[in-house]
Amino acid sequence: MSGLILAGVEKAFGAVQVIKGIDLTVNPGEFCVFVGPSGCGKSTLLRMIAGLEGVSAGAISIGGTDVTWAEPSERGIAMVFQSYALYPHMSVRDNIGFGLSLARVPKDQIAEKVNQAAELLQLTALLDRKPKALSGGQRQRVAIGRAIVRDPAVFLFDEPLSNLDASLRAQMRLELTDLHARLGATMIYVTHDQVEAMTMADKIVVLNAGRIEQVGRPMDLYRAPATPFVAGFIGSPRMNLYTGELARAEGCVTYGIRPEHLTLVAQGGKWQGTVRFVERLGPDAMVHLHVAGLGDMTVRTSGEIALSTGDETGIMPQEGREHRFAD
Amino acid sequence: MSRAQPPKRWRPIVVGLLTMAGFLLTFVVPFLFIFLQAVKDRRAANKLDFTWPDSWHLWENIVAVVQTRDYILLLAYFNSIVITVGAVTLLVIFASMVGYVLSRRRSRLNGFVMALVLAGLMIPPAVVPTIWVLQGLTLFKTIHGMILIQVAYGLSFSILLYRAFIAGIPRELDEAALIDGAKPWQIFFRVVLPLLRPVTVTNIVVQSIGIFNDFTNPLYYLPGRENVTVQLTLFNFQSQFSTQYNLLFTNILLITIPPLIVFIFFNRQIVAGMTAGAVKG
Amino acid sequence: MTAPRRKSPYPSWFFVPAAVVYGTLFLLPTVASLWFSLTRWDLFTATYIGLDNFRQFFSEPFLVSSIGKTLIYAGLTSGLKTILGLLLAVLLVSPIIWRGMLRTIVFFPVLVSTVGVGITFTTMMHPTKGIINVLLESLGIDGPGWLTDPSLALFSVVLVDVWKGVGLATVIYMAGLVSISQDYYEASRIDGATRFQQFWRITLPLVWPATVTVVTLSLISGLRFFELIWAMTRGGPGFSSDVVASVIYKQYQAGFYGLATAGNVVLFSLIALLILPLTWWFNTREVEA
Numbered sequence: 001m002s003g004l005i006l007a008g009v010e011k012a013f014g015a016v017q018v019i020k021g022i023d024l025t026v027n028p029g030e031f032c033v034f035v036g037p038s039g040c041g042k043s044t045l046l047r048m049i050a051g052l053e054g055v056s057a058g059a060i061s062i063g064g065t066d067v068t069w070a071e072p073s074e075r076g077i078a079m080v081f082q083s084y085a086l087y088p089h090m091s092v093r094d095n096i097g098f099g100l101s102l103a104r105v106p107k108d109q110i111a112e113k114v115n116q117a118a119e120l121l122q123l124t125a126l127l128d129r130k131p132k133a134l135s136g137g138q139r140q141r142v143a144i145g146r147a148i149v150r151d152p153a154v155f156l157f158d159e160p161l162s163n164l165d166a167s168l169r170a171q172m173r174l175e176l177t178d179l180h181a182r183l184g185a186t187m188i189y190v191t192h193d194q195v196e197a198m199t200m201a202d203k204i205v206v207l208n209a210g211r212i213e214q215v216g217r218p219m220d221l222y223r224a225p226a227t228p229f230v231a232g233f234i235g236s237p238r239m240n241l242y243t244g245e246l247a248r249a250e251g252c253v254t255y256g257i258r259p260e261h262l263t264l265v266a267q268g269g270k271w272q273g274t275v276r277f278v279e280r281l282g283p284d285a286m287v288h289l290h291v292a293g294l295g296d297m298t299v300r301t302s303g304e305i306a307l308s309t310g311d312e313t314g315i316m317p318q319e320g321r322e323h324r325f326a327d
Numbered sequence: 328m329s330r331a332q333p334p335k336r337w338r339p340i341v342v343g344l345l346t347m348a349g350f351l352l353t354f355v356v357p358f359l360f361i362f363l364q365a366v367k368d369r370r371a372a373n374k375l376d377f378t379w380p381d382s383w384h385l386w387e388n389i390v391a392v393v394q395t396r397d398y399i400l401l402l403a404y405f406n407s408i409v410i411t412v413g414a415v416t417l418l419v420i421f422a423s424m425v426g427y428v429l430s431r432r433r434s435r436l437n438g439f440v441m442a443l444v445l446a447g448l449m450i451p452p453a454v455v456p457t458i459w460v461l462q463g464l465t466l467f468k469t470i471h472g473m474i475l476i477q478v479a480y481g482l483s484f485s486i487l488l489y490r491a492f493i494a495g496i497p498r499e500l501d502e503a504a505l506i507d508g509a510k511p512w513q514i515f516f517r518v519v520l521p522l523l524r525p526v527t528v529t530n531i532v533v534q535s536i537g538i539f540n541d542f543t544n545p546l547y548y549l550p551g552r553e554n555v556t557v558q559l560t561l562f563n564f565q566s567q568f569s570t571q572y573n574l575l576f577t578n579i580l581l582i583t584i585p586p587l588i589v590f591i592f593f594n595r596q597i598v599a600g601m602t603a604g605a606v607k608g
Numbered sequence: 609m610t611a612p613r614r615k616s617p618y619p620s621w622f623f624v625p626a627a628v629v630y631g632t633l634f635l636l637p638t639v640a641s642l643w644f645s646l647t648r649w650d651l652f653t654a655t656y657i658g659l660d661n662f663r664q665f666f667s668e669p670f671l672v673s674s675i676g677k678t679l680i681y682a683g684l685t686s687g688l689k690t691i692l693g694l695l696l697a698v699l700l701v702s703p704i705i706w707r708g709m710l711r712t713i714v715f716f717p718v719l720v721s722t723v724g725v726g727i728t729f730t731t732m733m734h735p736t737k738g739i740i741n742v743l744l745e746s747l748g749i750d751g752p753g754w755l756t757d758p759s760l761a762l763f764s765v766v767l768v769d770v771w772k773g774v775g776l777a778t779v780i781y782m783a784g785l786v787s788i789s790q791d792y793y794e795a796s797r798i799d800g801a802t803r804f805q806q807f808w809r810i811t812l813p814l815v816w817p818a819t820v821t822v823v824t825l826s827l828i829s830g831l832r833f834f835e836l837i838w839a840m841t842r843g844g845p846g847f848s849s850d851v852v853a854s855v856i857y858k859q860y861q862a863g864f865y866g867l868a869t870a871g872n873v874v875l876f877s878l879i880a881l882l883i884l885p886l887t888w889w890f891n892t893r894e895v896e897a
Contacts, residue, residue, distance in 0.1 A: 050502075050506060051506075052502050052505070052506075071505075072502075072505050072506045073505065073506055073507065073508035073509075077506065078506065079502075079503070079506050081499045081502070081503060082499075083497060083499050085497065085499035085500050085502065085503035087500065087503075087504075087518055088522060089521040089522060098504070098507050098509075099506075099507030099508050102507060102508045102509050102513060103508055146503075146507070150507070339702075339703050339704045339705055340704075340705050342699070342702070342704045343704035343705035343706050343707070343710070344705070346699060346700075346704065346706075346710055347706055347709075347710060350710055350713045350714065353771065354713050354714060354716070354717065354771075355713065356739075357725075357728055357729065357732065357771075358716075360728065360731075360732060360739065361724075361728055364731075374737065375731055375732075375734055375737040375738060375739065376737070376739065376742065377739040377742075417625075417629075420625070421625045421626040421629065422626065424622040424623070424625065424626065425622065425623055425626045427618070427622065428618045428619070428620070428622045428623060431618045432616060432618040436620070440623065443630070443635070447630065447634060448828070449828055449879060449880075449883055450638060450876055450879070450880075451831075451832045451853070451872065451875050451876060451879065452634060452637065452638070453637045453638050453640070453641030453869060453872045453873075453876075454856060454857075454860060454868065454869075454872060455641075455644065455649075455651070455860055455865045455868050455869050455872070456636075456637035456638075456640040456641045456644055456869060456872075457633065457634075457637040458651070459637070459640070459644075459651055460632060460633065460636055460637050460640070461633075462651065464632070475629055475633055476633055478629050478633075479629050479630050479632075479633035479634040480634065482626055482629070482630050486626070501617060505617050511616075511617050511618065511619045511622075514617060515622070536719050540719075540720070540721045540722065542721075542722060542723050542835045542838075542839075543834050543835055546857075547857075547860075557721075558721055558723050561721065561723045561724060561727065562723055562839070565727055565839075572731065575727065576728075579721070579724040579727060579728060582721050582724055583720050583721060583724055586719040586720060586721070587716075587719075589719075590716065590719050594712065597715075597719070598715065598779050598783075601718075601776055601779060601780070602779050602780045602782075602783040
């Protein structure tokens with residue numbers, strides 16, 4: 001098992017600085033998720049780790065070896081692409097075994113490894129099919145199989161679930177988590193979906209505009225976001241964030257409170273709001289309010305709440321759940 | 328006030344019939360004429376008229392044409408096929424390699440290479456200096472020299488076809504192969520080239536027909552009786568058969584057959600290849 | 609630390625095999641032609657004679673007139689192929705019966721041996737026995753000597769060239785026409801456009817890329833054309849249908865290698881002078897569109 005260390009890694013395309021100095025350690029066996037909005041540089045960073053993009057400054061080491069200038073195939077990594085990049089003219093068996101056959105591994109060993117991987121991923125019945133004849137989820141598993149047989153020190157995933165429909169995506173999240181538990185390998189996973197980050201990661205790296213905003217375990221990021229950006233990105237529905245007078249009164253630059261940490265009260269309360277509309281999700285409901293002098297606010301309550309548009313209500317934050325940011 | 332008119336059902340039929348009549352007269356009659364001449368005997372053919380033959384002599388004529396000048400037509404067929412197969416094989420390999428790098432790599436060299444490719448489509452070959460170069464390389468009057476000439480003249484068209492097609496193959500496939508440990512030539516020959524089959528078929532078909540039908544280049548670069556190609560037999564027979572139109576047209580018939588067969592099987596690919604680039608977005 | 613050079617997965621040596629063949633057999637002769645056109649040359653020794661070859665080329669009337677005939681030939685074939693190609697394409701994408709078969713028929717001559725076509729039409733254009741004049745006679749028309757009348761020979765070859773090449777223009781136009789979205793026609797019908805207006809205001813502008821291709825391709829091939837003229841008239845009667853390409857071959861046969869090469873340079877310049885400005889003009893038009 002091996003970890004990954006990035007030291008002062010930068011990337012510039014011409015005059016445009018895309019990655020602005022990243023220092024990061026991923027421990028052996030960790031499931032690390034890079035998350036951020038599109039254009040934050042997360043995919044570029046992953047491609048730099050893979051060796052598909054060069055590095056403008058800094059160093060990358062995998063398993064204690066400096067691989068900054070190594071060829072992609074010599075880094076001990078395997079990558080699962082967004083589009084899966086299965087070779088269309090090869091069967092599932094040949095797709096999974098392609099890398100081994102290039103490395104001139106004997107045929108019986110290739111067959112053994114391919115069969116093992118196929119069994120692990122429930123692909124045994126599909127080994128002789130071409131990628132065209134597979135469903136999205138099956139293609140996904142073949143791409144993972146191709147990564148597994150390489151026995152990589154680090155698995156790299158580039159938004160692997162974004163081409164799947166919602167229900168399949170939920171199922172694949174569980175399968176990937178399960179796979180990580182069984183293989184115990186180091187995995188780096190890029191996504192723009194904070195749900196994937198929260199549910200799968202041991203460690204989340206939040207990226208914004210080519211910089212790391214915060215690194216930590218999912219619940220740490222949820223409980224103690226370091227910046228308003230992280231606060232707004234992690235957690236759904238989004239945290240209510242306010243600057244201006246309220247923040248100044250609280251002694252900070254940005255004040256934040258999550259919808260699930262607000263309580264609606266008949267009397268008193270810190271604020272008084274007017275209900276704009278109620279989104280009923282079944283088990284719970286999102287109440288969207290307007291608070292005079294403050295703006296919009298979302299509160300998560302029980303699904304059975306008896307409120308409707310135009311009602312007035314008091315709002316109370318829970319003790320110790322308020323966030324005060326210095327920027 | 329104008330009233331909506333019901334659709335005219337007779338229109339497609341009438342227009343189709345009229346077009347067919349026009350096409351039969353202009354495009355089909357010449358081919359029919361070739362065929363009629365080829366089945367007549369010498370006396371009937373020399374009248375050059377468009378009449379049904381009194382008696383059929385197709386097989387006789389074919390035998391006579393094939394036997395002419397010591398079976399020269401068979402030699403010509405052999406030479407033409409060797410040249411076509413050899414040149415098209417090299418064209419497919421060379422042009423796909425250039426098209427691949429041209430389409431994949433962002434580099435200043437590309438602009439220069441593209442200018443050369445377009446020059447190849449436009450500039451007429453300088454004939455006598457080419458003969459001079461071929462003589463210097465002892466390739467003049469040789470079949471392999473002819474093959475290389477056809478490659479040089481055909482590259483531009485093939486490169487453009489490949490470049491356009493490769494742009495549609497996802498780059499992630501190359502990257503996956505790179506991570507799998509493939510060397511550049513393995514990425515190309517084991518991953519990309521197999522995916523180029525449709526455009527390769529188009530290339531093979533279009534270039535084969537062009538090279539098989541080529542008259543000018545063998546005329547210049549491949550003189551000599553033992554080097555004769557099918558188009559040149561036609562040219563040579565034209566004077567020899569000036570009073571034997573039945574044999575002259577039997578020869579034309581025999582030479583028109585290979586493209587006809589190719590056309591029947593690859594109609595779609597030929598049209599695709601020849602119209603490529605006409606509707607670029 | 610300086611970054612070591614990373615090997616590109618798309619190596620430059622992929623250019624090499626093509627470049628060697630293309631460089632030696634196409635580029636080298638093309639560049640060498642510029643020198644040899646300035647010499648008296650027998651393939652072994654070349655004596656520098658300055659611009660004498662060009663002076664001779666432009667002083668012999670039959671050589672000079674070949675330039676004009678080349679332009680007429682290229683202009684006529686290109687124009688006729690473009691107009692007929694567009695009309696045939698419009699006809700063959702409209703809903704008529706036997707469409708597939710008609711498309712096949714019009715395209716087939718493109719694939720047939722040019723020399724074979726030349727000989728066939730030479731025979732059909734025979735002044736007294738040829739089927740064309742026999743047909744005209746039965747209609748009471750005195751058919752001309754298509755290839756024997758010096759004022760007509762070049763135009764007869766033009767007709768045969770168009771006959772053989774119009775199929776290519778047609779399929780290029782058909783590809784262009786089917787790529788025009790049907791929405792434009794429906795929108796313009798709601799706006800009240802007639803069929804004629806649709807053709808001028810929608811079809812013609814939107815099929816412009818195909819027009820560029822057809823005009824450029826047919827002009828270049830028209831300027832370089834040799835096979836059909838050689839198969840049908842050998843430049844005759846007299847020099848009446850000689851174009852630059854056939855003149856080059858005649859000079860080569862006669863052993864005037866320097867003069868033949870000068871002819872090549874003239875042809876090359878002619879093509880460059882016509883095609884480059886045309887391409888530039890087409891491109892500016894495309895930006896506006």
